[in-house]
Amino acid sequence: MGAHNITRVSEFHLLSFSEDPDLQPILFGLFLCMYMVTVLGNLLILLVVSSDFHLHTSMYIFLSNLSFIDISLTSSIVPKLIVGILNHIRVISYVGCLTQMSFFILFACMDHMLLTVMAYDRFVAICHPLHYATIMNPRLCVLLVLFSVFVGLLESQLHILIVLQLTCFKDVKIANFFCFPSQLLNLSCYDRLIITIVQYIFGTIFGFIPMSGIVFSYSKIISSLLKTPSSGGRYKAFSTCGSRLSVVCLFYGTAFGTYLGSAMSYSPRKLEVASLMFTVVTPLLNPFIYSLRDRDILSSLKRLHHWRV
Template identity: 70%
Template sequence: MERHNLTHVSVFYLMHFSEDPDLQPILFGLILSMYLVTVLGNFLIILAVTSDSHLHNPMYFFLSNLSLADICFISSTVPKLIVDILTHRRDISYMGCLTQMSLFFLFGCMDDMLLTVMAYDRFVAICHPLHYAVIMNPHRCVLLLLLSVFFSFLDSQAHNLIALQITCFKDVEIASFFCDPSQLLDLSCSDALVKSIVTYMLVILFGFFPMSGIIFSYYKIVSVLLKIPSSGGRYKAFSTCGSHLSSVCLFYGTSIGTYLGSIASYTPSKGMVASLMYTVVTPLLNPFIYSLRNKDILSSLKRLPFWKI
């Protein structure tokens, strides 16, 4: 397609995984199934935590909010993809694109922030067990949640502001199944250097710093565990971190792997598959990680009334 400078854009066109009509029903069924399993799994965790008084503690409070953030995160992109496959459409309005991008960053950053807060919770529980109830009191937990929401909102609006500064586009074809901000930046026909610098600064601020906090928390946790004389005591103390650590590795592993893969050998199809990994697979696997590895969650799920119907 010949490229032109477009100063008035009302519609963008998203990329599909395949234009083969025989593959459309398969893609529709697969993505719809993954979405429904993700929503149901995370909803069950929220229901288990809210209905069981034994799970009314900081760790499960943050877990239920992480599940809610996962539901909203996957819902920011996948329903649009499902509808597009079903209706054979690829268009998305300019305002719809900005809204989708804003929600994507809001709930993606919420995941990041909540994983950091959960690492801090485990740090306090293992390194300062006698002061845990005082430090992680209900008011502190709500404050940490509100701070996570606030910083996520800042990140979302900062990326939105950068997108709004793009007034000229080289094309309206976005090489992704959702409004990927990096793709919008590539379509800008103006000098994107300043916008790229600001974007990378935001990634460092809302990505690198939280990850550094998680690494520091686990450094302190491991330091304390190594001082425990019995291997059984070390295993029992660290077992409370297993599910959280698995989620952290999954979240950052897919994100970093996607970024490095796109640098090494980027093609639009590979980029879409990589995007699917961190937008769909991560929220899909989190409920299984926290339920299958957690006896409290499993027992609470078994006590839910609808299992007895």
């Protein structure tokens, strides 16, 4: 089918992790466990933050929203992947592909926008502690969350509008385990240069600009921490910021690598592994990085456990 242009597409074929029948039960169990841990871990954060009024501050409001988005992001992809492994089906309908792509872009964009907002929140808390309560007031927090939703909806709808204009495809085989937008665009019969330019424009506006905000915030945070006289406090702050920054780099690095790498025809297997990092691994790590190392969250968990008992 790849040798001829296809004007009417009813379904797409997704890339599998392995064709080895002996590996299918292992992959099924692995992805199912990762998905359950991700959902339960992020649900626990939502429960703790919502049940403890001490945590009703900007930092934990952003964290609870991040948990909800992580659940939604991984749920837009992993259940379909698990069912496909179980039933040995690698096919997704045209409408299903557009729907999955729409939700994926929405939650992925909201995710990196919220990571930018959280970096700014920590920048204000560490670099301007006396003005933190004034700057990060409840009204601004709500506006920042709503802005993240707006940007996510904007990017999602722009991608969908572009894909809906595609009436001709070179192939129906998507080189990934889900309907990744840039790889879907690469299947179109349109001029490759135009498609590449569109991808780089989207990557710059919706990826590079938020990432620049994160880099700026953490560079200011690190500069401020270096001036801290207490070596113990400096080490603790560096440890916390370092772990958070590492997850942010993992998310952005693999997301950018997959999106722009598709435009440069990188190996499908490498793109598949990179996609796995920011769609499955980072949502899995976020509850551990952002919560289990946080004393307030741990204290709330203990109070919640004693109250339940």
